[in-house]
Amino acid sequence: xxxxxxxxxxxxxxxxxxxxxxxxxxxxxxxxxxxxxxxxxxxxxxxxxxxxxxxxxxxxxxxxxxxxxxxxxxxxxxxxxxxxxxxxxxxxxxxxxxxxxxxxxxxxxxxxxxxxxxxxxxxxxxxxxxxxxxxxxxxxxxxxxxxxxxxxxxxxxxxxxxxxxxxxxxxxxxxxxxxxxxxxxxxxxxxxxxxxxxxxxxxxxxxxxxxxxxxxxxxxxxxxxxxxxxxxxxxxxxxxxxxxxxxxxxxxxxxxxxxxxxxxxxxxxxxxxxxxxxxxxxxxxxxxxxxxxxxxxxxxxxxxxxxxxxxxxxxxxxxxxxxxxxxxxxxxxxxxxxxxxxxxxxxxxxxxxxxxxxxxxxxxxxxxxxxxxxxxxxxxxxxxxxxxxxxxxxxxx
Amino acid sequence: xxxxxxxxxxxxxxxxxxxxxxxxxxxxxxxxxxxxxxxxxxxxxxxxxxxxxxxxxxxxxxxxxxxxxxxxxxxxxxxxxxxxxxxxxxxxxxxxxxxxxxxxxxxxxxxxxxxxxxxxxxxxxxxxxxxxxxxxxxxxxxxxxxxxxxxxxxxxxxxxxxxxxx
Numbered sequence: 232x233x234x235x236x237x238x239x240x241x242x243x244x245x246x247x248x249x250x251x252x253x254x255x256x257x258x259x260x261x262x263x264x265x266x267x268x269x270x271x272x273x274x275x276x277x278x279x280x281x282x283x284x285x286x287x288x289x290x291x292x293x294x295x296x297x298x299x300x301x302x303x304x305x306x307x308x309x310x311x312x313x314x315x316x317x318x319x320x321x322x323x324x325x326x327x328x329x330x331x332x333x334x335x336x337x338x339x340x341x342x343x344x345x346x347x348x349x350x351x352x353x354x355x356x357x358x359x360x361x362x363x364x365x366x367x368x369x370x371x372x373x374x375x376x377x378x379x380x381x382x383x384x385x386x387x388x389x390x391x392x393x394x395x396x397x398x399x400x401x402x403x404x405x406x407x408x409x410x411x412x413x414x415x416x417x418x419x420x421x422x423x424x425x426x427x428x429x430x431x432x433x434x435x436x437x438x439x440x441x442x443x444x445x446x447x448x449x450x451x452x453x454x455x456x457x458x459x460x461x462x463x464x465x466x467x468x469x470x471x472x473x474x475x476x477x478x479x480x481x482x483x484x485x486x487x488x489x490x491x492x493x494x495x496x497x498x499x500x501x502x503x504x505x506x507x508x509x510x511x512x513x514x515x516x517x518x519x520x521x522x523x524x525x526x527x528x529x530x531x532x533x534x535x536x537x538x539x540x541x542x543x544x545x546x547x548x549x550x551x552x553x554x555x556x557x558x559x560x561x562x563x564x565x566x567x568x569x570x571x572x573x574x575x576x577x578x579x580x581x582x583x584x585x586x587x588x589x590x591x592x593x594x595x596x597x598x599x600x601x602x603x604x605x606x607x608x609x610x611x612x613x614x615x616x617x618x619x620x621x622x623x624x625x626x627x628x
Numbered sequence: 629x630x631x632x633x634x635x636x637x638x639x640x641x642x643x644x645x646x647x648x649x650x651x652x653x654x655x656x657x658x659x660x661x662x663x664x665x666x667x668x669x670x671x672x673x674x675x676x677x678x679x680x681x682x683x684x685x686x687x688x689x690x691x692x693x694x695x696x697x698x699x700x701x702x703x704x705x706x707x708x709x710x711x712x713x714x715x716x717x718x719x720x721x722x723x724x725x726x727x728x729x730x731x732x733x734x735x736x737x738x739x740x741x742x743x744x745x746x747x748x749x750x751x752x753x754x755x756x757x758x759x760x761x762x763x764x765x766x767x768x769x770x771x772x773x774x775x776x777x778x779x780x781x782x783x784x785x786x787x788x789x790x791x792x793x794x
Contacts, residue, residue, distance in 0.1 A: 318635070319637055319640055342639075375637075376637075392634070399638060399639060400637065400639040401639040401642060402639060404637075404639075404640060406640055406644075407640065407643045407644075407647075410643065410644055410647050410648070411647060414647050414648075414650075414651045417651065417655065418651070418654060418655065418658070418659070421655055421658075421659030421660070421663065422655075422658040422659050424659065424663055425658060425659045425660075425661075425662035425663045425666070426662075428662060428663060428666035428667075429662065429666065433666050433669060433670040433673065434670070435666075443667075446663060446664075446667070447667065450664070450667075464664075467660060467664060468652055468653075468656035468660045469652055471660050472648070472651055472652045472655050472656075472660070476648065476651065495635070495640065496635050496636050497635075497636050497637045497638070497640040497641040497644060498640070498641075498644050500636065500641060501641050501644040501645045501648065502644075502648070504645075505645075505648070505649070
């Protein structure tokens with residue numbers, strides 16, 4: 232009996248994907264909970280320092296905050312720092328001193344669409360502490376979201392969420408800087424690799440050479456086995472771009488610069504959406520036939536299966552989106568929590584132990600960075616392959 | 629879920645889509661196409677080189693095989709020739725022997741015949757000589773004998789006696 236390699240590989244990848252989901256699932260849930268509770272903790276005032284109040288103190292309100300011991304305050308600060316890191320940011324801040332209010336970093340431009348383009352520096356928000364005034368409009372930065380307010384900067388909140396108008400925020404945020412940086416880096420690396428091929432008669436040279444095996448890996452191990460020798464060519468550009476884009480952004484997230492781009496739902500959503508659109512628009516008749524009129528099953532079943540299959544096409548990219556987002560986010564939360572432990576322990580044994588743990592986890596995160604890029608590309612290729620599958624039912628059913 | 633929706637930044641989404649799609653097309657033009665083309669041509673080249681090497685090897689093997697075959701054939705031919713030659717030699721010898729035998733036999737026969745005829749001739753000669761001699765002797769004897777009557781008579785008597793005896 233011949234066992235084909237493709238399904239085995241798929242199962243292997245699926246197991247790995249599930250493994251990372253399981254092993255990191257709990258921290259994600261925890262962080263979400265903490266954050267949501269923290270969000271709930273904010274009452275209708277504009278006291279922004281309150282927005283990281285610990286869940287246990289949420290009910291007590293702000294009065295309790297004043298009664299906190301210095302240790303608890305520190306704890307809060309760390310939690311706030313982690314939560315803040317996970318969000319996109321309108322400033323590029325490397326470090327900040329809470330006591331003196333000093334921030335080390337630089338401001339980024341804010342671009343809003345509010346009755347025309349409104350462009351100003353994020354300096355006006357002063358890290359979310361002030362109400363920004365521009366062209367007679369007042370804006371407030373709350374949880375890295377910009378709301379339109381009046382001169383007092385008051386936010387009307389309902390269930391912990393402000394109900395103020397949110398103008399379309401096209402700001403060059405920290406994540407946009409990260410994306411642009413990675414895009415430029417990729418363009419530089421791969422165009423130089425392409426040039427070196429031409430210059431050296433088909434043999435690469437220079438920095439890009441490191442990535443040549445990865446390019447070949449994407450072609451030989453991801454695209455060709457999943458899509459097929461004939462049709463893989465038209466998907467290669469997308470698969471290669473997405474693989475290196477996700478990989479570079481994952482790795483960028485591990486640098487101390489504090490980027491969290493692939494751990495942002497908007498980024499993974501856009502990537503998954505592109506995969507979905509490409510799958511949908513390049514699918515052949517056979518693929519649609521499978522969705523709306525599954526061959527080889529009784530007619531009533533066909534009617535039941537059609538909506539399920541149709542839903543499946545949306546769930547697939549949705550799982551892509553959540554998988555990448557959750558893995559990277561969870562990695563960041565766990566890593567930062569363990570780093571925070573170093574400071575929390577305040578003893579040389581505990582701190583050094585958590586340093587070792589953080590170090591080991593960083594290595595694991597590098598693996599996860601590669602793995603998630605691989606899985607995203609692999610599953611995209613798998614979906615493209617399914618959309619391009621040729622008719623071959625007569626010998627199966 | 630609420631957090632996911634709340635975290636979703638539409639502006640970032642737009643930026644990401646614009647930059648990413650732009651990146652795909654830029655890289656497609658300036659990187660992926662040239663890289664994949666170069667890799668493909670290189671692989672094609674390697675494949676062709678390997679194929680031609682394989683072909684050359686096969687040709688070489690064929691050549692060697694045919695050389696071997698030719699050599700084998702030559703050897704067989706040589707053996708056949710040698711065998712033929714040996715056979716011819718043996719046949720010739722045999723023929724020669726037979727010829728010689730026949731010839732010898734004939735010569736012997738001839739010799740025997742000539743000897744016989746010579747002998748016969750000699751015998752005939754001898755006989756004629758002997759008869760002539762005996763006639764001469766007889767003549768002389770008779771002349772001597774018959775010179776006197778007595779002797780003649782005695783002879784006649786003797787002869788008659790011989791005849792009687794016979």
